[in-house]
Amino acid sequence: MLTLIEARPGAGKTTTMQHLAELLLERDMTLAGFVTAEIREGGRRAGFSIRTIAGESGTLAHERLRGPPRVGRYGVDVREFEHLALPTLRVPADVILIDELGKMELASIAFRDAVADLVERDIPVVATVHAFRHPFTDALKALPNAEVVQLTRQNRDELPRLLAQKFSPRATMSNDPRRPIPGRTADRRRQHPGSGGSPQTSPLAM
DSSP, X not given: OEEXXXXXXXXXHHHHHHHHHHHHHHTTOOEEEXXXXXXXXXXXXXXXXXXXXXXXXXXXXXXXXXXSSEETTEEEOHHHHHHHHHHHTSSOOSEEXXXXXXTTGGGOHHHHHHHHHHTTSSSOEEEEEXXXXXXXXXXXXXXXXXXXXXXXXXXXXXXXXXXXHHHOXXXXXXXXXXXXXXXXXXXXXXXXXXXXXXXXXXXXXX
């Protein structure tokens, strides 16, 4: 089961994912995955960080990194990203959260391969995704088990609660977890996206 939260930059995708993580943890669900956030220096954006659900963090991209690859004015640290992101996609969990499937993250072939393998498994995956076209994310959106939800001003406050209900093991028939969520984009064509314990506390607030 794959849920893709689609929006443009600055629409609140990471905030939505952080709130969703908190609600799922309140329901005693185990989580894996990661979120990304801006690195701000001197009042301006200088790069992006990555933080795993387990609390490990590092630099995804920075304007002082030379790359390659480069996305805009930022050099992407693919090695650091893969070191943190790939293991967390293999951790047993009730739900895996990925923030985000963007140009910087998709610069990693190993990450694209890991995501393609992940969506073949019988585990709920929630990922934020950019609105612009990319062959890999276009293929994910076209999978028959994918639900694409447009994040808007109208649904962004309610969306985390609706998603938490969708994945809650205590969901009732009146709150069917398979029920489409407002903002869903329906009927996609099938493509393959492949590219060649103890209670948790949320570490996602950055």
